[in-house]
Amino acid sequence: MCSLCGVLGGRGHWTESTSTPEAFASRLDATNRRRERQTRTAIANRILKHYGLTLKDWGGSSYILSTKTGRTVIVDNLSEIWIAAEALTQGECDPLDEGLLADLGTGR
Amino acid sequence: MTQYETLIPINVITGFLGSGKTTVLSKLLRAPDMGETAVLINEFGEVGLDHQLIEHAEESTLLLENGCLCCAIRDDLKTSLRNLFSRCARGEIPQFRRVVIETSGLADPVPIAYTIMAEPVLQYHFRLGNIVTVVDAVNGMESLARYPESEKQAAIADRIVLSKTDLCEPGDEAALRAKLAEINGAAPIIDAVRTGLSGLDADTLLAHDIYTPEGKRAAIDAWLGEHDGGHDGGYEDAHAAHTSDVSSFCLWFDDALDWTAFGIWMTMLLNRHGDRVLRIKGMLNVEGVADPVLINGVQHVVHPPTHMTGWPDADRRSRIVFITRGISRERIEASLAAFNALANPAQSGRAGVAAE
Numbered sequence A: 001m002c003s004l005c006g007v008l009g010g011r012g013h014w015t016e017s018t019s020t021p022e023a024f025a026s027r028l029d030a031t032n033r034r035r036e037r038q039t040r041t042a043i044a045n046r047i048l049k050h051y052g053l054t055l056k057d058w059g060g061s062s063y064i065l066s067t068k069t070g071r072t073v074i075v076d077n078l079s080e081i082w083i084a085a086e087a088l089t090q091g092e093c094d095p096l097d098e099g100l101l102a103d104l105g106t107g108r
Numbered sequence B: 001m002t003q004y005e006t007l008i009p010i011n012v013i014t015g016f017l018g019s020g021k022t023t024v025l026s027k028l029l030r031a032p033d034m035g036e037t038a039v040l041i042n043e044f045g046e047v048g049l050d051h052q053l054i055e056h057a058e059e060s061t062l063l064l065e066n067g068c069l070c071c072a073i074r075d076d077l078k079t080s081l082r083n084l085f086s087r088c089a090r091g092e093i094p095q096f097r098r099v100v101i102e103t104s105g106l107a108d109p110v111p112i113a114y115t116i117m118a119e120p121v122l123q124y125h126f127r128l129g130n131i132v133t134v135v136d137a138v139n140g141m142e143s144l145a146r147y148p149e150s151e152k153q154a155a156i157a158d159r160i161v162l163s164k165t166d167l168c169e170p171g172d173e174a175a176l177r178a179k180l181a182e183i184n185g186a187a188p189i190i191d192a193v194r195t196g197l198s199g200l201d202a203d204t205l206l207a208h209d210i211y212t213p214e215g216k217r218a219a220i221d222a223w224l225g226e227h228d229g230g231h232d233g234g235y236e237d238a239h240a241a242h243t244s245d246v247s248s249f250c251l252w253f254d255d256a257l258d259w260t261a262f263g264i265w266m267t268m269l270l271n272r273h274g275d276r277v278l279r280i281k282g283m284l285n286v287e288g289v290a291d292p293v294l295i296n297g298v299q300h301v302v303h304p305p306t307h308m309t310g311w312p313d314a315d316r317r318s319r320i321v322f323i324t325r326g327i328s329r330e331r332i333e334a335s336l337a338a339f340n341a342l343a344n345p346a347q348s349g350r351a352g353v354a355a356e
Helices: A033-051 A078-089 A098-106 B021-028 B049-053 B055-060 B071-089 B109-118 B140-146 B148-155 B170-183 B202-207 B216-229 B233-240 B259-273 B329-343
Strands: A053-058 A062-067 A072-075 B008-015 B037-042 B061-064 B098-102 B126-136 B159-163 B189-191 B246-253 B277-284 B293-298 B318-325
Touching: A033 A053, A033 A078, A033 A098, A033 B259, A033 B329, A053 A078, A062 A078, A072 A078, A078 B259, A098 B329, B008 B021, B008 B109, B008 B202, B021 B098, B021 B126, B021 B159, B021 B202, B037 B071, B071 B098, B071 B109, B098 B202, B109 B126, B109 B293, B126 B140, B126 B148, B126 B202, B140 B148, B140 B170, B148 B170, B148 B246, B148 B277, B159 B170, B159 B202, B170 B189, B170 B246, B216 B277, B216 B293, B216 B318, B246 B329, B259 B277, B259 B293, B259 B329, B318 B329
Parallel strands: B008 B098, B008 B126, B037 B061, B037 B098, B126 B159, B159 B189
Antiparallel strands: A053 A062, A062 A072, B246 B318, B277 B293, B277 B318
16 A cells, blocks of 8 residues: 555556566566666656656656656656656657657667 | 465456357366356346356356446456455355356457456456457357457457357368467467367366466467467468458567566557557566566556576577557567667667568
8 A cells, every 4th residue: 555645556567577576586686676767767768758758766666757847747657657648748659659769769 | 465376367258249158168167177166257148048057156156237348347347356255255155266257248358357457456366367269160250350349359369269160161160260360379279169078178278377387388389389480480471361450470589678678668559559459478588587588468458477487498589479450560570679779779779580
């Protein structure tokens, strides 16, 4: 249960290797939850930049997604990030979009 | 936290109207290992008949009151499963080790999967097991062509059972099998008639999946089937000949995949295209992980990843089966490679697709 809002939470998100340590045992020797979150935030920001958004880790428990004008949304996991990103931009965040892939390829 | 593998598996038996779901189910329930199975029946136009056929399971049978098990009424499923678990805990009904849900012929099984995986209480007691889809060999081809519900039921199946093959022409059966392979190349097709029905193996159909020690290797073999050679033959052939917009294909990646980048990519893909990405199944070589990581998703519903102990052979390539509606292999491949390259700048944009 979330200590802040009292909402019953589910099991950890499937993308977090620390939620299923039995599947990632050898990887977890060399990494930890906080480091994985840092990497996730860094890679996600490469993509979110295309949409004018930035992501920050918030206390190792949530993420803050922000627009350039300062609008922010707090999200818990990757699945929520994309829902919030589309709501903030009023557009589609499509990983198959050729414009996005071109940006990623050139590092813009 | 409860290990996912130890949760009570819930199998879904689905299939279009009149396909023979109940006949198959009633045979499977007679297997010795299926004795501790609770059955949930969704009645729709078959009132009474279904219940009569499986009345031997009445001790642990709950009949859902409404029609289809779709999003609008999944509260019923939630309530039924919670009640089932509570009654068992109170000793009012016998212990059970498995639940089988028989859907109505028009049902979309995905909301059932979602309810099991996402409901705050159920997810700590139950997990989704194999989805078994029964296809009628006489009318199946027409149902697949005319009814999206039927096509989707076949596309998301872990196992496909062909019924009534003794009533159709051999050529028709071959055409149906080709069509099913095109829609879902990763699901084994079992002929219910030639196995004599009573020969239907409950372990193979229901019990063995990637979350059981017995089922992991068999599941991988089924997913990848004839594609172990690194060529995409079966999927490619099916794709080239396809006549509908649902198709299955398999991607192979030479380089290890970065788990974080993969998670970002897949959540983004499912958020935007989850309605068209019907299944994803794969065995991944994840950077920094010695054993292969198995992934398994049904539209927006993704199982927690699991692993095999050791690789099945010397081949260390990642391989992922996609079943999509109207999304090409090339677009998926280019996108995943680009995302993976974000975490591995030393790699080229293409992660190396062996089949090409």
